[in-house]
Amino acid sequence: MTSFGFGLKTLSTATVVTLTAALCLVFFYAPLDANQGFIQKIFYLHVPLAMTALTGYIVGGLLAIAHLRTGERRWDAYSYVSIHISVIFSVAVLITGSIWAKASWGHWWVWEEPTLVSFLIVFLLYATYYPFRYAIEDPERQARYASVFAVTAGAFVPLNFLAVRLTPSLVHPRVLATANGGLPNSMLLTFLVCLAAIVLLWITLVKFELTAKSASGQVKRLRRALDAPAPNGPSRVAPEVG
């Protein structure tokens, strides 16, 4: 049996330390942007979140491939949790992006901008993952169909990203367009620490969710085992609901 809780404490500590360091760098070390001023600080949160969320979707697709190849349910669980945490990150990307857009462009949303719309399409695509998955009752079919969805949608993410990079931008900047990201060293260092912190946070939350799911599954198995007819008495365990 896989123990997902192993190393969770160390990972959580590393995440908190890195996040704190990242925030200190953002507000006390990184210089103000000459063009945007203080509002550019959102960049250090928004862009790492977007990159991690999109990568998480691709990871979910790769894990789904592992499930389809091996038939082992744990890969499906990994894929599900990866997508789940990435969807939460995507919500944060959309909200922080809208706030930044309002401050920079004067609008909460610009429908003509391909970067924004493409990310919204990816988010909505993955938002349909949950009803699609839970509309299927049979666990085997549910896992298989969800994996096919994750693979298809996961393949769409890099294609979509490439398509957006090739289109001319209206207002959204093309970040990391050069080898060093077009950033001065102090900004680049801050950005990389922020990226590391957000990636660590993603991994920690995935591990946390997997640990909770594993514990819940073990409790259910224990409940079923205890619910089996006892040699000297009736069942004393309430049936599972749902």
Place this chain on the structure above:
Amino acid sequence: MPALPLGEAGRYVAAAYIVFLVLIVVYVAIMAAKLQRIERELRELAGFAETRQNPVPTGRPAAGVRGVDPTQPQTGPDPNLAPPEAVGGPGATTRGAPDV
């Protein structure tokens, strides 16, 4: 657009970081609720398992139990001899593990 003054930009930056923080806190709160439920179920199951290992006798208790004087004739049916359904449903005599 020109850069916003620090005071106004600060509000937007604070809003963005607070949104992120709130999302994380809400997620952690939901996970905490889940873990509490799992812990409660585990306590319940541990109680069941302990009761299984040391089953409580369900037959007639020893004389003197529940204040019944064995020397006096009983005026009604002995509740300990009644079927479980009559005193609280099936398995009522063994249901309900104590909460720790």
